[in-house]
Amino acid sequence: MAADHLITDPTLLSVLSAAAETRTQCLQILALLSQRASQGDDVDDELQTAEKNLNARLAILRGINRRAVMGVRQTKQETAEARQEIDSLHLQLQNLYYEQRHLRGEIAGCEDFDHKYTKLPLIPVEEFLATHPEHAEADEHELTLARIADEHAARQTLEQQKQELVKRKEALVKETNAKKEELGKLDGELEKWIGGQQGVRKIFEARESKMAGA
Incomplete structure (x- = not known):
């Protein structure tokens, strides 16, 4: 079949x-x-x-x-x-x-995701590599991390400088206030002295007037 x-x-x-x-x-x-x-x-x-x-x-x-x-x-x-x-x-x-x-x-x-690092004022890549040539062979991710770290270090330095300036300002303000206070005291003493001089002058003028009338 x-x-x-x-x-x-x-x-x-x-x-x-x-x-x-x-x-x-x-x-x-x-x-x-x-x-x-x-x-x-x-x-x-x-x-x-x-x-x-x-x-x-x-x-x-x-x-x-x-x-x-x-x-x-x-x-x-x-x-x-x-x-x-x-x-x-x-x-x-x-x-x-x-x-x-x-x-x-x-x-x-x-x-x-709206990452905050995208809003950081990072320096341009060319400028960063010019000052940090050791990252020339890094990939995009590693390069971004290095730029963020550099920005963080720069901000820490600026913050330290700011704190130092604030301390200097506070010291200058304190010194200025002390001098103002001292000047205020001198002004008061000077006014007293001038006031005393005017009293003595009036006494002498009164005597001279009496003597002239006699």
Whole structure:
């Protein structure tokens, strides 16, 4: 048959072969039964031999059937295990997909985040590298960190200078206030002295007036 050429599995080929041999044996028995009706007991021995052969063929077919049933059961079990494994892998894949989507969202959030360092008045890269050539081979991330650190150091220096100037200012204000207070005291003493001089002058003027009238 043309379909036989399409079957290549060894197990199926053995089944087809056993079935064909059993069919041939059945046809032989039918032929012997037809002969027995016309020839009598002469074909009994041959018929018994054919029946034994048929039973043997049927036993082979039953054995093949049992093996086929066991094979089907084993295949079903293997298929179920494989399906469970596929389901587990699919679930893991889904979890990885959700995790990937979450991480992409986190990355997008970080990229869109309004970082404060972008608002820092950092010196231009060329100027920074001119004063810090040791960072010439650094990548963009490391270079940005170095520029931020440089800006931080510069601000710390400015803050220190500011604090020193504030202290100097406070000292000058304190000194100025002390001098103002001292000048205020001198002004008071000077006013008293001037007031005393005016009193003495009035006394002398009064005497001179009396002497002139006498």
